[in-house]
Amino acid sequence: MIAKCRNSKKTFGIRVERRDEGWCLTWAFKIDEKMASREGFEKTKISGNFYMDEEFPGCPYCGAMDFIQCGCKKLTCYDEGIAECGWCGNKSKPVAGEQFEFTSGDY
Numbered sequence: 001m002i003a004k005c006r007n008s009k010k011t012f013g014i015r016v017e018r019r020d021e022g023w024c025l026t027w028a029f030k031i032d033e034k035m036a037s038r039e040g041f042e043k044t045k046i047s048g049n050f051y052m053d054e055e056f057p058g059c060p061y062c063g064a065m066d067f068i069q070c071g072c073k074k075l076t077c078y079d080e081g082i083a084e085c086g087w088c089g090n091k092s093k094p095v096a097g098e099q100f101e102f103t104s105g106d107y
């Protein structure tokens, strides 16, 4: 999955793993936006429950451990206060729960 840091507006990738309980976020790493599209992240289709592995390092830029999904379906890191989408700039209240949905081509 691809996300942006709300502080630095930089792109990073999140590795997820399918497990019994849902999708587990296992790793986050800095990535170039162009490289991300070349690697085919946009073809990913995942939806349902998300939770973090205890090893999950959080946002590689600012260390935030939470994420929000904007109406534009893109992920931005989040810690507290008003959630601002790093992609379209939309400000929204954080949605409770860990329910995200991604469909092919949304990236």
Ligand SMILES: [Zn+2]
Binding pocket: 004, 005, 006, 007, 008, 059, 060, 061, 062, 063, 064, 077, 078
């Ligand atoms: Zn961040």
Ligand SMILES: [Zn+2]
Binding pocket: 070, 071, 072, 073, 074, 085, 086, 087, 088, 089, 090
């Ligand atoms: Zn947005």
